[in-house]
Amino acid sequence: MNRNYLSVAIAVTLFVAAGAVLAQDAQNAEATGTQPQRSTVASSSNTTNDNATRRATQQMSEVQVKANSLALGGGLMSIQDAPKAVSTVSREAIVKAAPGATFVQAINSIPGVVSSTDDYTGLNDGNASVRGFPLDEIGVTVNGAPINDSGNYKIYSSEYGDTENMGDITVQQGYPDNDSPIAGAAGGSIAWVTVDPSHQAGLDFSQTLGDNSYHRTFMRLNTGDLGPVRSWLSYSNNETNLWRGRGKSKVTKVDGKSVWQIDDKNSISFSLQYNREVKTNYESLTKAQAAADYKQSYLGTYTPGSTSSNYYALHQNPFRNYLASLDGEFTLTDNTRLSVVPYFQYGYGGGGSGSTVTENPLANDNYFKSVNVDLDGDGKIGGTKLVNSLSYSYTYRPGVIAKLNQDLSDNNSLEYGVWYERPRQQQGQVLVPVDPATGVPVDTWGKDVLIRYPDGKVQKVYDQYTTTTNEKAFITDNWTPNDQWTFSGSLAYVWTKRDGYIAEYPNSIGSISAAGKVTTTNAQFDASPTATFHKFTPTAGVKYQLNDENQFYFGIGKTFRAPINGALLSNALYGYGTSAAATLPNKPETSTTADLGWRFYGERISANVDAYASNLNNKQVSGFDEATALTVYTQLPKVHMRGLNAESSFKLDDHWTVYANYSYTRALMQDNLDSLGDGVYNTKGKTLLNVPKNSGYVAVDYSNGPFWASLSAKYQGAIWGDWSNTERVGGYATIDLGTGWNFDDFSPWFRKPYIKVNLFNLADRKALTYAGNVSAFLASNPAKIKDANGTTLYASAPYYSILQERTFMVTFGASFF
Numbered sequence: 001m002n003r004n005y006l007s008v009a010i011a012v013t014l015f016v017a018a019g020a021v022l023a024q025d026a027q028n029a030e031a032t033g034t035q036p037q038r039s040t041v042a043s044s045s046n047t048t049n050d051n052a053t054r055r056a057t058q059q060m061s062e063v064q065v066k067a068n069s070l071a072l073g074g075g076l077m078s079i080q081d082a083p084k085a086v087s088t089v090s091r092e093a094i095v096k097a098a099p100g101a102t103f104v105q106a107i108n109s110i111p112g113v114v115s116s117t118d119d120y121t122g123l124n125d126g127n128a129s130v131r132g133f134p135l136d137e138i139g140v141t142v143n144g145a146p147i148n149d150s151g152n153y154k155i156y157s158s159e160y161g162d163t164e165n166m167g168d169i170t171v172q173q174g175y176p177d178n179d180s181p182i183a184g185a186a187g188g189s190i191a192w193v194t195v196d197p198s199h200q201a202g203l204d205f206s207q208t209l210g211d212n213s214y215h216r217t218f219m220r221l222n223t224g225d226l227g228p229v230r231s232w233l234s235y236s237n238n239e240t241n242l243w244r245g246r247g248k249s250k251v252t253k254v255d256g257k258s259v260w261q262i263d264d265k266n267s268i269s270f271s272l273q274y275n276r277e278v279k280t281n282y283e284s285l286t287k288a289q290a291a292a293d294y295k296q297s298y299l300g301t302y303t304p305g306s307t308s309s310n311y312y313a314l315h316q317n318p319f320r321n322y323l324a325s326l327d328g329e330f331t332l333t334d335n336t337r338l339s340v341v342p343y344f345q346y347g348y349g350g351g352g353s354g355s356t357v358t359e360n361p362l363a364n365d366n367y368f369k370s371v372n373v374d375l376d377g378d379g380k381i382g383g384t385k386l387v388n389s390l391s392y393s394y395t396y397r398p399g400v401i402a403k404l405n406q407d408l409s410d411n412n413s414l415e416y417g418v419w420y421e422r423p424r425q426q427q428g429q430v431l432v433p434v435d436p437a438t439g440v441p442v443d444t445w446g447k448d449v450l451i452r453y454p455d456g457k458v459q460k461v462y463d464q465y466t467t468t469t470n471e472k473a474f475i476t477d478n479w480t481p482n483d484q485w486t487f488s489g490s491l492a493y494v495w496t497k498r499d500g501y502i503a504e505y506p507n508s509i510g511s512i513s514a515a516g517k518v519t520t521t522n523a524q525f526d527a528s529p530t531a532t533f534h535k536f537t538p539t540a541g542v543k544y545q546l547n548d549e550n551q552f553y554f555g556i557g558k559t560f561r562a563p564i565n566g567a568l569l570s571n572a573l574y575g576y577g578t579s580a581a582a583t584l585p586n587k588p589e590t591s592t593t594a595d596l597g598w599r600f601y602g603e604r605i606s607a608n609v610d611a612y613a614s615n616l617n618n619k620q621v622s623g624f625d626e627a628t629a630l631t632v633y634t635q636l637p638k639v640h641m642r643g644l645n646a647e648s649s650f651k652l653d654d655h656w657t658v659y660a661n662y663s664y665t666r667a668l669m670q671d672n673l674d675s676l677g678d679g680v681y682n683t684k685g686k687t688l689l690n691v692p693k694n695s696g697y698v699a700v701d702y703s704n705g706p707f708w709a710s711l712s713a714k715y716q717g718a719i720w721g722d723w724s725n726t727e728r729v730g731g732y733a734t735i736d737l738g739t740g741w742n743f744d745d746f747s748p749w750f751r752k753p754y755i756k757v758n759l760f761n762l763a764d765r766k767a768l769t770y771a772g773n774v775s776a777f778l779a780s781n782p783a784k785i786k787d788a789n790g791t792t793l794y795a796s797a798p799y800y801s802i803l804q805e806r807t808f809m810v811t812f813g814a815s816f817f
Contacts, residue, residue: 040329040339043269045170045191048082048177050339051405051415053480056081059545071606073649073659074701074710076109078168083488083541084555085173085188085595085610085645087111091195094166096710096738098758099208099811100216100238102157103169103192104128104135109697111610111645111661112173114690114716116769118282118801120760121214121240121809123249125156127770127801131173131614132641132667132691133187137561137589139176140190143271145325145343146181150397150423150468151565153184158251159275159321159347162236164204164218165255167193173645174593174612175557178474178492178539181341181401181419186561186589186616194257194271197230198222202751203816204234210809214240218813231258243804245297247280247312265331274322278444281315281351284772284799287721287729294766294802302439305376307386309354313440314388319349321395335407342400345423350392350446356384357431357451357459360514366453368508368522369431376436382514386439388432389461390446397423399470411480419472425565428506429461453507463506466565469497486543488555495534496562496588502527502569504628525628529572533588535560551599561589563620567633575627584676587618587635607648614641621723622775624677624794631775638670639688657701667691673723673777678794680787681777686725689771689798692717694731709739721771721798727779729800732767736760746814753814761806768800 040050049060060081072078075092087110097106100122107128108115117126128135136153139146142160149156169192176182176189201224208216220234233256241248254274261267283297298312325343332338356369359381363370375385403417431451432441443449451459474492481487503526510523539557546552563586571584597610618635625632647661667688673681687693694717701710717731740756773796781795 040327043167043193043196045168045193046078046080046086046088047191048080048086048172050179051413051476051478052081053413053478054407054410055480055483056478056486059483069603070601071604071649071651071657073606073647073699074657076659076699077606077608077647077649079601080599080608081486081543081551082555083486083543083553084175084557085112085597085612086170087173087647088168088170090168091166094163094169096708096740096756097163098122098760098809099163099206099218099756100236101163102126103161103166103190104155104157106163106166106169107171107190108714109659109661109699109712110171111608111647112643112663112665113171114692114695116716116801116803118804119240119243119249120804120807121210121216121238121249123158123238123240123251123277123279124282125158127690129690130171130188130190131612131643132665132688134690136184137186138188138190139180139182139185141180141182142191142273142323143193143269143325144181144327144341144401145323145345146399146421147323147345148182148184150395151393151425151427151466153561153564156319158277158279159319160273160323161192161194162218162234162253162255164206164220165194165234167195173610174555174595174614175539175559175591178476178490178537179401179403179415179417181399181421181472183470183472183494183496184561186559186591186619187614194255197232197257197259198224199230200224201817204813205816206811206813208809208811210240211807212241212243214809228262229258229260232256242280242282242297243807244295244802245280245283245312246300247298247315249277249279251275251277251279267329269327271325271327272322276320277318279317280312281317282802283315285768285802286797286799287727287768288797290768290800290802295805304436304439306439307356307384309386311354311439313438314352314354314434316352316441316444317349318445319347321345321347321349337405338402339405339417340400340402343398345395345397347393347395350390352388352390352441355387355389355431357387358384358514360512362514362516363512364454366455366457366507366509367512367518368459368505368510370512371451372454375433378436386434387451388434388441388446389429390432390441391429392427392446394426395423397421399423403474413478414475416475417473419470419474421470423468425466425468427464427466431459431461457507459508460506461504463503464500464565464569466498466500466569468565471495484545486545488539488541490539492537493534494537494560495532497530497532498562498565498568499530500528500565500569502529502572504573504630525573525576527569527572529568529583531563531568531586533562535588535590549600549602552597553599554594554596556592556594559591559593563588563633567620570625570630570632573628573630574625574632578627580627584632584634586633589616589618589620591616604651605648607646609644609646611644612642616641621673621675623675626677632676634674634676636669636671636673636683639667640670641665641667655702655704659699659701660697662694662696664694665691666693669723675777675794678777679791680789681724681793683723683777686723687720689720689723689774689776692719692731706742706744707740708742709737712736716769719771721768721800722776722779724778727798729768732765732769732803734760734765734803735762737762749817751815754812756811756813757808758811759806759808761804764806765803766805767803769803770801771798772801773799
């Protein structure tokens with residue numbers, strides 16, 4: 001796609017939007033009667049019907065009127081009408097969750113999703129997969145703006161949102177809608193929105209206390225209607241000690257939302273998410289370590305003079321970020337609507353670990369990890385000293401998505417638009433001195449007090465810079481010839497360009513020994529790679545509505561995921577300094593997914609069954625370059641996922657509801673894995689790591705007047721910890737309980753007081769939940785097995801996240817004024 005044409009299209013679209021707003025201010029809207037409402041990205045996470053035809057929208061509106069009488073699992077199910085797999089967790093279920101829970105924890109009840117967390121407080125990012133696709137292969141948006149890391153697509157869920165502000169959360173298990181601003185989803189998508197501001201002014205307040213000195217304060221100021229504008233602004237402070245090992249986590253969030261309701265057909269919403277966190281990381285454990293001491297983590301004490309990198313204070317995760325977005329929804333004519341969502345994201349921070357630097361009185365030039373400085377203040381220069389190595393990242397991410405929806409007739413609607421973003425990301429690793437008495441880094445954020453070369457330049461292990469340009473054009477057509485049939489077809493063209501620079505040991509001229517011997521080891525080497533990736537992503541679907549209760553659907557779609565920025569950069573240095581030096585090829589991941597399903601919505605029982613098949617191509621995996629000792633990236637040619645997702649809700653009476661789901665997932669690699677320097681591993685026919693074949697969820701809800709209770713159980717089957725399927729960890733089940741009491745108003749200014757209790761892992765189960773080192777191709781190799789090329793296969797023991805022990809939290813809250 002020509003970037004100039006795309007830029008012109010965006011400018012014209014924004015100009016039309018501004019004109020529409022001015023026109024609405026200048027004249028009264030003509031009364032044409034109330035029309036059924038389509039969803040918007042700022043009001044609902046489920047925007048699969050934003051291009052529904054008038055006929056389909058009217059049908060859906062009639063169904064929604066009956067929603068309160070249907071069996072929908074206490075908010076764990078929602079009415080869907082898209083011709084593909086879609087699940088939504090509503091506000092009704094979210095309010096029962098732990099107040100600090102992340103959206104990754106909140107989707108644990110959705111069929112096909114397997115999620116876990118190191119800490120139930122929500123102060124740890126957690127892990128999840130959807131039908132075998134890990135989170136960095138799933139596209140995620142908040143209020144219509146993308147939040148996957150622009151470089152490696154990872155998700156850091158603790159950075160976004162308080163549950164009090166979450167509206168609903170939608171998972172599209174197979175493939176995203178083509179109008180989503182997503183370029184890194186080989187699998188499906190997750191979207192969530194913040195709640196709309198209340199029309200009533202007031203102050204919402206809650207206080208939570210729990211195990212491990214957990215305490216959380218939340219406040220939200222609601223302005224109520226100020227003319228056509230209403231807003232809220234919230235603040236939360238979250239702190240806890242780690243439940244295993246020494247250390248703590250502190251996360252502060254400021255969120256806000258404003259809605260300008262210009263008239264009944266035009267509106268503009270503004271959303272803000274701000275986060276500042278400093279967290280001590282949990283140490284992942286091997287199977288043997290967990291068996292020996294389940295609650296161990298990084299060392300809790302420091303011995304002056306020690307060079308151990310395992311001290312807890314070195315493993316901090318400071319980060320600060322904000323995301324601001326607008327959503328303009330405008331009715332241009334009776335048949336044409338415009339949606340414009342510009343956004344900007346900023347982030348800075350990183351993760352720490354331990355390293356060493358040598359004091360050397362001969363280090364009077366730029367020698368890597370050598371300094372002519374007394375780092376520990378012992379009065380002499382000499383010896384190896386402990387330092388903190390902080391891997392940091394700066395991100396600046398502007399973007400906009402604009403689309404038009406046209407009703408060609410009551411039975412036919414057309415949507416078309418463009419998406420453009422140009423994030424810039426700078427990454428590196430700096431060395432920070434530590435306090436010689438305590439071992440604590442002297443600069444937590446790694447910005448000022450740093451190890452430097454004699455010329456004043458900062459010593460870095462690496463330096464990287466990436467500019468990524470994402471562009472997409474899309475068109476979707478929906479046709480409902482009658483009340484039974486819906487046909488949908490969509491086509492998008494995605495274009496991604498990465499321009500980068502990478503330097504290993506920047507500004508270093510080499511190394512120097514204590515005796516003064518100089519070598520070129522660890523001298524700077526660099527590259528400036530660039531690459532472009534593009535693909536068409538067609539989707540199609542058909543739905544048959546048999547009657548008011550039953551619908552059948554089939555959908556098929558193709559996805560695209562450009563290689564991560566680290567693959568572009570590291571692969572440009574492959575074999576550096578040898579005759580084998582050459583840029584390793586990068587291939588984008590693509591996947592084709594088909595869904596075949598049935599939905600039933602009734603007053604006593606509702607159900608959904610979905611069978612699916614996904615063929616993933618060029619799954620990106622890490623490899624090893626023997627020449628540079630760098631992690632590089634290659635591809636596993638094919639992975640096939642096959643499975644079944646089923647869910648059902650039973651409404652026993654007005655008080656009792658039972659919800660249950662089951663997922664069967666088979667994710668088999670179709671080829672052997674070539675890791676380059678570490679060998680070719682026998683993975684053909686083996687199961688992807690972290691993909692349980694069986695998983696399920698059951699919840700029993702009871703409500704009676706002011707009292708409610710919810711008892712739930714989640715089962716995750718056994719998983720493989722390594723790609724070769726030689727180390728397996730068993731499945732486990734957890735039981736959680738939430739209960740509360742909603743009191744009557746105490747006075748006109750003291751309203752809606754409540755108490756909520758959340759208990760987790762009631763049976764106090766112990767389990768390994770998720771294998772974290774994706775380079776664990778073979779768990780062990782005592783027999784020194786070799787591949788077909790004669791290379792001894794490198795082995796690495798998998799390490800895992802650990803299930804938290806039984807814990808509880810109590811929340812008190814109310815609204816004032």
